[in-house]
Amino acid sequence: GAVVSQHPSWVICKSGTSVKIECRSLDFQATTMFWYRQFPKQSLMLMATSNEGSKATYEQGVEKDKFLINHASLTLSTLTVTSAHPEDSSFYICSAPPRGTQPQHFGDGTRLSIL
Amino acid sequence: AQTVTQSQPEMSVQEAETVTLSCTYDTSESDYYLFWYKQPPSRQMILVIRQEAYKQQNATENRFSVNFQKAAKSFSLKISDSQLGDAAMYFCAYRSASGGYNKLIFGAGTRLAVHP
Numbered sequence: 342g343a344v345v346s347q348h349p350s351w352v353i354c355k356s357g358t359s360v361k362i363e364c365r366s367l368d369f370q371a372t373t374m375f376w377y378r379q380f381p382k383q384s385l386m387l388m389a390t391s392n393e394g395s396k397a398t399y400e401q402g403v404e405k406d407k408f409l410i411n412h413a414s415l416t417l418s419t420l421t422v423t424s425a426h427p428e429d430s431s432f433y434i435c436s437a438p439p440r441g442t443q444p445q446h447f448g449d450g451t452r453l454s455i456l
Numbered sequence: 457a458q459t460v461t462q463s464q465p466e467m468s469v470q471e472a473e474t475v476t477l478s479c480t481y482d483t484s485e486s487d488y489y490l491f492w493y494k495q496p497p498s499r500q501m502i503l504v505i506r507q508e509a510y511k512q513q514n515a516t517e518n519r520f521s522v523n524f525q526k527a528a529k530s531f532s533l534k535i536s537d538s539q540l541g542d543a544a545m546y547f548c549a550y551r552s553a554s555g556g557y558n559k560l561i562f563g564a565g566t567r568l569a570v571h572p
Contacts, residue, residue: 373557379499384547384562432499438557444491445560447501 344368345437347448355456356427362420362451364435370415371437375445376408379432388433391418425455458483460550462563469538470571476523477533477566479548487553490524490531491560495545504546507531509553535568543570 344367352360364374372393377385389410390398397410407429409421418437422429434450459482469475481490492504507515507524514522519539523532535542548563 375559384564385501385560387559387561390559434499434501436501436560444489444503444506450499452499 345371345435345446345448347435347451349451350449351452351454353454353456354425357424358455360422360425360453362422362433362435362453364418364420364437364448366416366437366439366446369437369439371418371439372415374412374418374435374437376410376418376420377434377436379434379450381432385434388420393418422453425453427455429453430455458485458488458550458552458561460548460561460563462548462566464566465564466567466569468569468571469535471538471540473538474534474536475538475568477535477546477548477568479531479533479563481529481531481548481550481563483529483550483552485552485554489551489553490522491549491551492520492522492531492533493547493549493562494542495547495565497544501547505533538570540570540572543568 346365348363374391376388379385388403391410391412393412399405412418436445436447438445461480488509490507494502494504505515505517505520519536521534545565547565549560551560552558
């Protein structure tokens with residue numbers, strides 16, 4: 342079936358570092374991908390909608406300059422956390438729908454820890 | 457704006473028994489999808505069951521079934537013959553059916569414990 346691959350699964354880095362997370366659709370083309378953030382014991386909150394060939398749409402309260410999203414191809418979207426700080430530590434997860442009416446497929450998530 | 461509410465932060469059930477997780481939502485749309493996702497400790501998001509709002513018949517997937525009450529905007533999940541592997545966080549989610557690819561709106565989640 343359709344699969345979404347997310348990499349890396351776990352990142353630990355120093356404060357001030359920029360971190361890039363990749364989300365790939367393996368056997369389907371994804372013109373749209375979604376990026377969620379999940380803090381411990383909380384729900385998934387949508388950060389932004391990634392659109393192939395155009396600018397991402399960010400949810401209210403999400404800093405565009407801090408969370409850079411690039412969707413340069415039909416199979417790859419990237420989220421870059423720029424100048425990361427400890428408060429950015431969280432679980433980031435992407436998803437993509439194979440087709441408009443089909444359920445989204447989720448990546449396995451990235452655990453980001455900023456020291 | 458649409459909202460999803462799960463009023464049970466935690467639930468527990470004995471193995472082989474039945475448990476029902478509650479979910480209510482608010483929307484002005486008539487066409488949408490509702491989902492239940494399971495998130496085990498691995499944090500993978502696993503689709504449990506899906507319901508199209510235009511379908512009156514409640515969805516079922518093996519031991520999992522829903523009670524979809526459109527007028528009441530209620531979408532509960534029943535797990536029958538509970539198994540130890542059912543222990544996880546369960547999220548109810550809403551997705552609009554209009555306008556192409558749409559985001560999921562999640563409830564706060566219910567943590568289900570299964571006791572042997």
